[in-house]
Amino acid sequence: MPELPEVELGARLLREASAGRAITAITTRHPVYARSLPPADAARATGHTIVDVTRRGKHQLATLDDGGVLEFHFGMTGEWIAGRQNSPAEAFARLTIDFSDGSRITLADSRALGTARYHAAGTPVLAGLGPEPLSPEFSAASLGESFRRRRGPVKVALLDQSVVAGLGNIYAAEALWLAKIDPRTSAAALGPVRRARLVQAIRHVLKRAPAAHYTDRERGTREWRVYDREGKPCRRCGSRIARLVQATRSTYYCPHCQRR
Numbered sequence: 466m467p468e469l470p471e472v473e474l475g476a477r478l479l480r481e482a483s484a485g486r487a488i489t490a491i492t493t494r495h496p497v498y499a500r501s502l503p504p505a506d507a508a509r510a511t512g513h514t515i516v517d518v519t520r521r522g523k524h525q526l527a528t529l530d531d532g533g534v535l536e537f538h539f540g541m542t543g544e545w546i547a548g549r550q551n552s553p554a555e556a557f558a559r560l561t562i563d564f565s566d567g568s569r570i571t572l573a574d575s576r577a578l579g580t581a582r583y584h585a586a587g588t589p590v591l592a593g594l595g596p597e598p599l600s601p602e603f604s605a606a607s608l609g610e611s612f613r614r615r616r617g618p619v620k621v622a623l624l625d626q627s628v629v630a631g632l633g634n635i636y637a638a639e640a641l642w643l644a645k646i647d648p649r650t651s652a653a654a655l656g657p658v659r660r661a662r663l664v665q666a667i668r669h670v671l672k673r674a675p676a677a678h679y680t681d682r683e684r685g686t687r688e689w690r691v692y693d694r695e696g697k698p699c700r701r702c703g704s705r706i707a708r709l710v711q712a713t714r715s716t717y718y719c720p721h722c723q724r725r
């Protein structure tokens with residue numbers, strides 16, 4: 466699953482590939498994408514120019530010159546590939562956007578779990594999404610408000626995009642390790658001091674995250690603090706890192722220095 470830095474990179478690629486060019490065609494090349502972006506919606510965006518591309522949570526929002534918005538989500542394996550309309554099709558091409566100068570950007574997505582959507586001008590976009598983790602709206606207080614009525618462990622709560630926008634499985638595990646909080650701790654039971662520590666830890670891991678391609682991760686070149694380190698010594702106390710599954714996602718943690 467792409468984490469925020471990959472989505473940020475995706476938004477930058479889309480911005481660079483589309484800046485100032487009119488869309489001449491949007492073609493979905495997989496039923497899953499045709500479902501989220503039906504031909505009639507693709508046609509409404511065609512002919513317009515993308516004036517800006519921003520990231521909100523794990524979504525990329527391309528604003529059109531008429532105020533409409535194209536929203537993209539990479540799912541598990543999405544990425545943009547910039548090229549030309551007369552080049553051979555990219556592997557796993559699920560959606561292509563053609564521009565007036567002959568260029569094309571392809572959304573490649575091997576597992577085809579991503580989405581593309583069109584929002585007409587003036588309609589709400591991503592209304593249920595929580596605060597951005599690096600914004601002042603995300604705080605120990607906002608976290609307390611979200612956690613207050615929740616049942617269940619803090620790790621699962623952190624992956625709920627209405628709590629905080631765009632935090633993924635890897636960075637949730639990394640932040641909990643940094644904040645010394647056991648992932649099984651009840652979200653509702655976290656006091657203000659530990660919530661403040663968690664907010665700080667989330668910001669820290671996101672700020673230090675390199676904007677790398679997935680290939681870097683596949684090669685294992687990233688050194689995580691705790692993620693994917695089952696059985697290896699904790700980088701803080703030397704105890705063995707444990708793994709458990711919460712809401713179908715693997716969680717890695719140190720049973721010794723992360724407390725409930």
Ligand SMILES: [Zn+2]
Nearest residue numbers: 699702719722
């Ligand atoms: Zn430890």
